[in-house]
Amino acid sequence: MDYKIAETKVRITADNDLAAEQVRKQLASRHTLLVNLMASPGAGKTTTLLRTITALKDTYRIGVMEADVDSDVDAKAISELGVRVIQLHTGGSCHMDADMTMRGLEEMGYEDLDLIFLENVGNLVCPAEFDVGAGLKVMILSVPEGDDKPLKYPLMFTVSDIMLINKIDTVSIFDFDFDAAEERAKALNPKIEVFPLSSKTGEGFDAWIEALKKRIEEAIA
């Protein structure tokens, strides 16, 4: 049986580019790198962040902004690492925008930091639409989600600088084609860097940390 395709309406997102440029300028003047970390719920944002911060916290001054619709379970986990953390409640909003990011930075204090992570709301759609002024956009696709996600949520793969393919320790029980995932992402965004890893076991982390360090060094130079 055949099927029809109907184009339903486009919801225009508010233009927050100006505010994002201000965030970017402000952070550049302080030689601080802001990393916008985006992914679906449960892809492993917090676990990835915990391991990444552990690898970097003796070298760089780090701050973390935890954005959640509600709850502060992630901020609690991160704060145990001894880095500066602020919990941002988006009050129902499905993403962070540049204004909210600026307010978060000011509340947290950012002038003395080298590296700031924004853990965005768990959502593969909306955060991709809103530039928050980050110097680096990192997205996580996890193995259980499937290698077809670039086809279905193309914008996230188009705007990100780095794609982490997380939970590679689970690949034996999921049908996940790494080459297909990478090809699909690169068809949308040829410059995207791809790092398969496991935030649970640490496998694959060295290459990701190396790439991130390079970006940090460029920003703080």
Added chain:
Amino acid sequence: MDYKIAETKVRITADNDLAAEQVRKQLASRHTLLVNLMASPGAGKTTTLLRTITALKDTYRIGVMEADVDSDVDAKAISELGVRVIQLHTGGSCHMDADMTMRGLEEMGYEDLDLIFLENVGNLVCPAEFDVGAGLKVMILSVPEGDDKPLKYPLMFTVSDIMLINKIDTVSIFDFDFDAAEERAKALNPKIEVFPLSSKTGEGFDAWIEALKKRIEEAIA
């Protein structure tokens, strides 16, 4: 180290309750049940739908509306079952609303159907905010996402009638506490019905199909 909590702004969603009531009224007058199926990307919406339709298609007249930001890979898979399918492209929007649903129903044709599934955009946040006029809201939480999701995305668990806990075949390699997930969901929504299952193996499907049949019979009576 302690952390601050900052309340960032609330984005008010457009009120589409009136349009949702019209959808609901229209479908009730035709004795048709509309099921709004919601979940994160990769939680298994399409696989669940394929197995559910296979179990029901000899008994009921079924239609499916596949909502995606882009692509029609899911509609292709569903159409192979021989049921009526329409692909809805939301044009970047992260959710379906009642107007888009009404247009989809009209494009597809719904007057002669008993049961219509709307596979919503993969997103655990925004679809929960928009009543589309469905008679039944079903959400899927998959084991790899984690049992803490009701804490972090409470609205989805609050508005849903049924929670399917999918991918139970993977539980040996993930830390997932079924009792904790159910308790957290029921703390938000005491009436929510919970069915652990695997859309891959079929385990646990009988109870879910039985519950769904009960709802369909009530709607078409």
